[in-house]
Amino acid sequence: MATSVDNRHYPRLSSALNGGVVHSFKPPLVPSPSLDRDQDQSVNVPTEKSVDKTTKEDRYDSSDDEDESHNRYVSYYKEMVLKSNSDLEPSALDSRDESTADNWIHRNSSMVRLTGKHPFNAEAPLPRLMHHGFITPVPLHYVRNHGGVPKAEWSDWSVEVTGLVKRPVKLTMEQLITEFPSREFPVTLVCAGNRRKEQNMVKQTIGFNWGSAGVSTSLWRGVALSDVLRRCGVYSKRGGALNVCFEGAEDLPGGGGSKYGTSIKKEMAMDPARDIILAYMQNGELLTPDHGFPVRVIIPGFIGGRMVKWLKRIIVTPQESDNYYHYKDNRVLPSYVDAELANEECKFKFYLFTLLLQEVDHGGNNNNVCCVAAWWYRPEYIINELNINSVITTPGHEEILPINAFTTQKPYTLKGYAYSGN
Ligand SMILES: Nc1nc2c(c(=O)[nH]1)N[C@H]1C(S)=C(S)[C@@H](COP(=O)(O)O)O[C@H]1N2
Numbered sequence: 001m002a003t004s005v006d007n008r009h010y011p012r013l014s015s016a017l018n019g020g021v022v023h024s025f026k027p028p029l030v031p032s033p034s035l036d037r038d039q040d041q042s043v044n045v046p047t048e049k050s051v052d053k054t055t056k057e058d059r060y061d062s063s064d065d066e067d068e069s070h071n072r073y074v075s076y077y078k079e080m081v082l083k084s085n086s087d088l089e090p091s092a093l094d095s096r097d098e099s100t101a102d103n104w105i106h107r108n109s110s111m112v113r114l115t116g117k118h119p120f121n122a123e124a125p126l127p128r129l130m131h132h133g134f135i136t137p138v139p140l141h142y143v144r145n146h147g148g149v150p151k152a153e154w155s156d157w158s159v160e161v162t163g164l165v166k167r168p169v170k171l172t173m174e175q176l177i178t179e180f181p182s183r184e185f186p187v188t189l190v191c192a193g194n195r196r197k198e199q200n201m202v203k204q205t206i207g208f209n210w211g212s213a214g215v216s217t218s219l220w221r222g223v224a225l226s227d228v229l230r231r232c233g234v235y236s237k238r239g240g241a242l243n244v245c246f247e248g249a250e251d252l253p254g255g256g257g258s259k260y261g262t263s264i265k266k267e268m269a270m271d272p273a274r275d276i277i278l279a280y281m282q283n284g285e286l287l288t289p290d291h292g293f294p295v296r297v298i299i300p301g302f303i304g305g306r307m308v309k310w311l312k313r314i315i316v317t318p319q320e321s322d323n324y325y326h327y328k329d330n331r332v333l334p335s336y337v338d339a340e341l342a343n344e345e346c347k348f349k350f351y352l353f354t355l356l357l358q359e360v361d362h363g364g365n366n367n368n369v370c371c372v373a374a375w376w377y378r379p380e381y382i383i384n385e386l387n388i389n390s391v392i393t394t395p396g397h398e399e400i401l402p403i404n405a406f407t408t409q410k411p412y413t414l415k416g417y418a419y420s421g422n
């Protein structure tokens with residue numbers, strides 16, 4: 001059973017909550033996968049009053065010129081979403097998901113599954129990704145799931161903001177969409193594993209084989225993380241508030257059982273210019289289950305791994321996240337350190353730590369215990385900002401181009417994509 005809803009029923013959600021950017025956004029005219037989803041839950045549409053308030057706040061410092069350029073920007077991307085959604089077959093339940101926890105999710109059957117059936121880690125066939133252009137239709141957007149997709153309900157979801165904040169809260173989805181101004185803009189998501197198949201051919205890593213389609217761009221709408229944090233009154237640096245941790249909803253096996261979680265530096269999280277949002281819409285529709293319904297983090301320019309889906313908790317802390325996936329995922333160790341060595345040294349560190357505790361227990365001093373490299377925990381090997389990357393997609397890999405009297409008379413168009421983080 002699907003648990004998301006069709007946005008067409010909630011016109012105000014799409015048109016009135018505009019942030020400084022988009023002033024009206026109608027859902028695509030062509031069938032999109034979310035239009036097939038069972039409508040078994042309802043979104044509390046914001047009241048006229050709350051909508052008015054939000055809209056005024058948003059516009060309060062924008063000039064006519066800005067409004068005009070926003071309008072142009074809006075119709076430009078609206079067009080792109082419409083265009084990219086044409087030639088799209090409807091998503092459907094997939095027999096490959098039948099015996100898995102994801103058997104209620106509608107998916108596009110052309111998605112290439114990279115880790116067997118489950119969890120769902122998938123990318124579009126590269127020519128398909130390119131065919132749809134700059135904006136990727138949601139069903140063809142790559143998916144990286146560490147486990148089963150949480151069955152979420154819009155009406156009983158909340159995001160807790162806690163830790164080093166003066167006013168901890170639990171925000172419902174209703175509160176998020178009515179009490180904060182929204183923003184909407186295109187963001188490219190890239191899994192840090194994009195193109196890892198090629199990397200694995202050079203030297204095997206512990207990561208699975210991504211092709212070159214672990215990258216997708218869509219229009220994301222949400223509320224600014226900095227607004228939410230400011231509302232809660234984050235402590236000062238001197239008060240110990242240095243990091244902002246995010247935690248998802250799934251129960252995962254990592255580290256003997258944990259949620260998916262990670263963190264970013266507080267000054268980044270609080271910087272409005274970074275455009276970090278808690279997103280609840282993608283390409284003009286509420287999020288789909290695979291992409292984090294009902295709400296996820298979007299951090300422009302960062303690897304996808306920092307953008308926690310099914311967001312449940314935001315915790316302001318002195319230390320960075322202690323989540324298993326924050327340390328064991330999304331790191332690049334020096335080429336001479338393979339996972340085996342990294343894990344060996346981890347055990348060694350643990351052993352030393354045990355010794356040290358024993359020494360302390362026996363009243364010994366620990367000055368002679370050397371600090372052993374714990375590769376996974378070293379800050380210099382974390383990946384946050386996206387590296388520069390480019391791919392030629394036409395001609396395709398191993399495609400042979402005939403060179404003859406006929407072909408040499410015509411121009412040939414090379415195609416590809418490129419991105420970088422900051
Ligand atoms: N809760 C949760 N958030 C998550 C993940 C996950 O497994 N669980 N995967 C992360 C990784 S590694 C990536 S690349 C992105 C992928 O987002 P997408 O599936 O919407 O493309 O989500 C990130 N956020």
Ligand SMILES: [Mo]
Binds near residue numbers: 144190191192193305
């Ligand atoms: Mo990722």
